Amino acid sequence: MQLKDIGEFGLISRFSKKFLDLIPNGFVGIGDDCAVIPSQKDKNFLVSTDMLVENVHFIKSEISAFELGHKSLAVNLSDLAASGAEPCGSFLSISLPQNVDIQWVDDFFDGYASLSKKYNCPLLGGDTTKTLNAIAINVTVVGRASVEKIKLRNKAKDGDIVCVTGYLGDSAGGLEILLDGLEKTPLAKELIKRHHNPQPRVEQGIFLASRREVNAMMDISDGINSDLKHILSLSGKSADLHLEKLPVSELLKEYYKGDLQKIYNLACGGGEDYELLLTVDFRYFTDLSVQFEKKFGNPLYAIGKINGDGGQLRWFENGFCLNSISGGYNHFSA
Amino acid sequence: MQLKDIGEFGLISRFSKKFLDLIPNGFVGIGDDCAVIPSQKDKNFLVSTDMLVENVHFIKSEISAFELGHKSLAVNLSDLAASGAEPCGSFLSISLPQNVDIQWVDDFFDGYASLSKKYNCPLLGGDTTKTLNAIAINVTVVGRASVEKIKLRNKAKDGDIVCVTGYLGDSAGGLEILLDGLEKTPLAKELIKRHHNPQPRVEQGIFLASRREVNAMMDISDGINSDLKHILSLSGKSADLHLEKLPVSELLKEYYKGDLQKIYNLACGGGEDYELLLTVDFRYFTDLSVQFEKKFGNPLYAIGKINGDGGQLRWFENGFCLNSISGGYNHFSA
Numbered sequence: 001m002q003l004k005d006i007g008e009f010g011l012i013s014r015f016s017k018k019f020l021d022l023i024p025n026g027f028v029g030i031g032d033d034c035a036v037i038p039s040q041k042d043k044n045f046l047v048s049t050d051m052l053v054e055n056v057h058f059i060k061s062e063i064s065a066f067e068l069g070h071k072s073l074a075v076n077l078s079d080l081a082a083s084g085a086e087p088c089g090s091f092l093s094i095s096l097p098q099n100v101d102i103q104w105v106d107d108f109f110d111g112y113a114s115l116s117k118k119y120n121c122p123l124l125g126g127d128t129t130k131t132l133n134a135i136a137i138n139v140t141v142v143g144r145a146s147v148e149k150i151k152l153r154n155k156a157k158d159g160d161i162v163c164v165t166g167y168l169g170d171s172a173g174g175l176e177i178l179l180d181g182l183e184k185t186p187l188a189k190e191l192i193k194r195h196h197n198p199q200p201r202v203e204q205g206i207f208l209a210s211r212r213e214v215n216a217m218m219d220i221s222d223g224i225n226s227d228l229k230h231i232l233s234l235s236g237k238s239a240d241l242h243l244e245k246l247p248v249s250e251l252l253k254e255y256y257k258g259d260l261q262k263i264y265n266l267a268c269g270g271g272e273d274y275e276l277l278l279t280v281d282f283r284y285f286t287d288l289s290v291q292f293e294k295k296f297g298n299p300l301y302a303i304g305k306i307n308g309d310g311g312q313l314r315w316f317e318n319g320f321c322l323n324s325i326s327g328g329y330n331h332f333s334a
Numbered sequence: 335m336q337l338k339d340i341g342e343f344g345l346i347s348r349f350s351k352k353f354l355d356l357i358p359n360g361f362v363g364i365g366d367d368c369a370v371i372p373s374q375k376d377k378n379f380l381v382s383t384d385m386l387v388e389n390v391h392f393i394k395s396e397i398s399a400f401e402l403g404h405k406s407l408a409v410n411l412s413d414l415a416a417s418g419a420e421p422c423g424s425f426l427s428i429s430l431p432q433n434v435d436i437q438w439v440d441d442f443f444d445g446y447a448s449l450s451k452k453y454n455c456p457l458l459g460g461d462t463t464k465t466l467n468a469i470a471i472n473v474t475v476v477g478r479a480s481v482e483k484i485k486l487r488n489k490a491k492d493g494d495i496v497c498v499t500g501y502l503g504d505s506a507g508g509l510e511i512l513l514d515g516l517e518k519t520p521l522a523k524e525l526i527k528r529h530h531n532p533q534p535r536v537e538q539g540i541f542l543a544s545r546r547e548v549n550a551m552m553d554i555s556d557g558i559n560s561d562l563k564h565i566l567s568l569s570g571k572s573a574d575l576h577l578e579k580l581p582v583s584e585l586l587k588e589y590y591k592g593d594l595q596k597i598y599n600l601a602c603g604g605g606e607d608y609e610l611l612l613t614v615d616f617r618y619f620t621d622l623s624v625q626f627e628k629k630f631g632n633p634l635y636a637i638g639k640i641n642g643d644g645g646q647l648r649w650f651e652n653g654f655c656l657n658s659i660s661g662g663y664n665h666f667s668a
Binding site for chain 1 (some may be wrong): 342
């Protein structure tokens with residue numbers, strides 16, 4: 001049997017069992033955006049890590065070194081945001097070919113440093129090593145949050161409004177243009193830029209984590225159709241979502257000339273938007289969304305609600321239940 | 335200009351400047367075995383990270399999956415040991431080809447879990463991703479230590495005895511046998527085993543960290559000739575070391591048939607022994623070494639002393655000063 005036969009999530013559930021007995025009370029281990037390491041008297045520590053591999057996560061000739069450095073940190077800060085933690089430092093391991101140009105390396109670190117400065121999150125350590133072929137980049141971020149403010153995936157409640165903090169699908173559109181080698185029109189270039197320059201929702205995450213009406217939260221990295229299932233299965237809840245309520249940008253509509261099926265397919269199944277996905281007590285949703293818009297310039301976009309037990313995700317389009325929606329990224333699947 | 339023109343340490347000093355202004359008071363950032371993140375009222379957090387790349391750090395056909403899993407965690411726990419921290423959790427990112435056999439993956443995680451259990455250090459998170467060619471493995475470990483017990487590289491004092499916790503050179507001997515494709519005699523196999531199965535000195539590190547007479551400490555990963563220079567340059571001190579005092583195993587002597595030049599070259603320039611290297615106040619050295627031997631079965635091996643300022647490392651052989659010693663691993667060097 002090979003890895004592709006069990007897939008990424010099969011692999012994770014296979015090995016995570018080996019460590020369950022070791023995890024002390026109060027810790028949060030494998031399965032959420034961040035692990036939580038309790039501190040007896042202080043704010044808890046939250047840790048998350050992500051690896052980017054050349055030709056799997058990025059194509060060196062398509063993304064600038066500055067963008068790649070920025071994105072390497074951004075996708076990790078997004079995990080801290082999803083738990084509501086304040087960043088306090090990062091660790092970078094990078095394998096590089098010996099003949100890489102120093103200018104490329106300088107630009108990479110300039111991109112990384114620009115985001116470090118924005119969130120006052122210093123690079124505290126790491127590892128540099130050579131590689132004989134693909135570049136591999138691993139970032140680990142450490143953040144802090146009071147225990148009562150940490151948001152997890154397993155706390156969705158019946159009746160909660162499911163919502164997101166911004167547009168979905170732009171990043172997947174940009175990726176598709178790159179993978180299919182489509183013509184780089186000005187609109188196409190803009191979508192590629194969205195794919196290469198994700199903005200972690202750090203302030204939004206900290207704000208939402210401070211609100212008791214927010215029950216479950218995570219970030220959207222694999223695509224909402226795949227990601228929401230983690231919240232549902234860990235909370236033991238089902239959800240009804242409405243395709244036509246997915247927030248999509250004018251840019252995406254314009255590029256795909258109003259082809260709604262294509263657009264909603266990208267918004268629902270495509271990954272790497274790095275917006276936050278949360279479930280909110282329905283009684284306080286409108287009030288929270290108004291406050292969110294005042295602070296951040298856009299509302300929380302309601303896309304459905306938590307509806308009973310069982311872990312099922314049902315999609316509707318203009319009131320009609322859809323049979324199934326595919327999409328969501330899974331490494332190792334054939 | 336290419337990366338190989340500035341080398342690994344040139345690269346690190348080049349980018350670490352970009353982050354200096356961001357590091358808050360009380361933090362320890364780039365340049366020691368671990369970063370230190372202070373906790374106001376609790377034990378501080380220590381974090382370290384290391385990346386292993388296929389065909390650079392290991393050859394998949396030569397190392398068993400169990401050994402590779404064990405080693406991936408071991409080299410990181412060694413960094414916690416070097417700072418005197420108690421392990422509290424690890425994070426593993428691994429990129430794997432889709433066609434890797436599940437048995438290999440299971441064995442890898444069994445090796446990783448065996449060391450996790452030994453030190454009660456659960457895997458708390460990570461990332462799994464595919465790769466199109468080489469496997470990359472990144473481990474981040476988190477530990478805790480009271481601020482007054484953390485040992486750093488910059489605290490060596492004049493007159494300190496420089497010592498190590500165990501034999502040097504076995505791992506480098508094993509690596510040489512692999513790289514040169516030498517015959518795998520029983521002795522050769524034993525040296526290869528030492529290379530593939532490093533034992534992090536976690537209990538030793540915690541014990542030594544509790545002793546005030548230990549001034550500076552680190553682990554030996556690149557080779558003592560290279561590693562001690564970090565202690566010297568950060569402490570602003572010079573040292574005199576004696577080749578013939580380097581502790582070497584009977585195994586190494588037997589394999590190289592008493593060729594002392596070869597043996598000391600491996601012990602001094604070869605890396606990956608993962609013993610601890612420390613400097614101890616000379617007044618308390620003998621007493622500490624006796625206690626160490628009672629606890630761990632071998633003494634602290636004195637190999638020289640800290641002698642004045644300036645950051646110079648001088649090697650002697652039977653009382654004669656040697657002109658220079660090469661060795662110590664540097665990624666990216668041509």
